[in-house]
Amino acid sequence: MQTFDEAASGFNSTLPPPPPPPPPPPPPPPPPASFGPNYSEIQASVFTPSCATAGCHAGAGASAGLNLEDANSYAELVGIASSQDAGVERVNAGIPDISYLIQKLEGTVAGSSQMPLGAAPLSQTDIDVIRLWITNGAVDDR
Template identity: 50%
Template sequence: MTCALAGCAGDGKGLDENGRPEGESTGTLQPTFQSIQANVFTPVCTACHAGAAAPLGLRLDEGASYALLVNAPSVEVPELRRVQPGNPNASYLIQKLEGTAARGGRMPLNQPALPPETIAVIRQWITDGAPNSTSAGGGGGGSKTRFELVTLTAVSPARDETVPAPVRDIVVVSDVQLDASLLQSNLIQLRASGGDGNFDSGNEVSVPVDATVRSDLPTVLSITPRAPLAADSYELRISGTEPVALADMQARPIDGDGDGVPGGDFVLRFTVEMTR
């Protein structure tokens, strides 16, 4: 999915010389994801790129942006990643910011261009491998004790959210590094409700999906239906229950049901509606 910075429309009023809203300052921009989020994505981009209606599914609000940028395919030019770690020239985000992309306009759209110095900092972060400086999981869970839990969070779509069709992928993040080899087991299932919005009526339809890992620390999962999802209600279920359970690198199963105890299935329900 992708565009790369905002599909934002605006007249540029109220922005300072750095392209940020006047009166908003979060310190000197550094080549870290946390600093870029605070100084660029949040104040400049989230006017458009937030929530279910974010253009081309690209949410740049805190908590979602990393998973939807790094190693995520661009919707406009699918052969390019929004952010290709280590390669800013091949990153669609940079092409959109610099106005060199093959499709669409420079971002932020209809607003002042970001200063070259700001883009240079974003370039440096990508050159450095686009690490997630805000991740709580750190080095794959090695710093977590055996009493702490492995949790999953739905990024896009969010839980119980209604999103416009088509939906090309579902993004779920972990707080630590997961054992990706377990994805070969049949522990991820997606079902359509069959049109009635219920999942116990007997008319549910299984939807084939492929699961890939976009990044490891912590793990970002992209769950891709083999065809874009049509209008209906959907249930994604990731097993946290033995004998086939998703677990971290220390074999600790996820706390899928959020009851504070390892185990239980992670369930995400959302609705896809036709775009009018």
């Protein structure tokens, strides 16, 4: 009598390959921003706590001549040429990609530091909210 191995040696056991594993689930969406795409909320949630601080963009000696304190920031941002690149507006209402503010927040200005300087960068979600405010015309809702 043949053993199992002897009997199986003449059997073609070629099976199709197993199906590939399912793809991994997509990553969860980023958390929503804690503020809306309007100037007053951006001022309160970003500019005041992250930018308008001593030694940065506050007071008479504000860095780059840009005072981001609540009473001054809108007038010093929208439609105003950057002191570091006169051909680029700090905020070009309607066009975030050529707004110096977005370039600085995303760290895409050659030879320049990403803002906020010396702190963790803003989340992409937060930058996207600022970008949406600019896209929508950079309106002062105060």
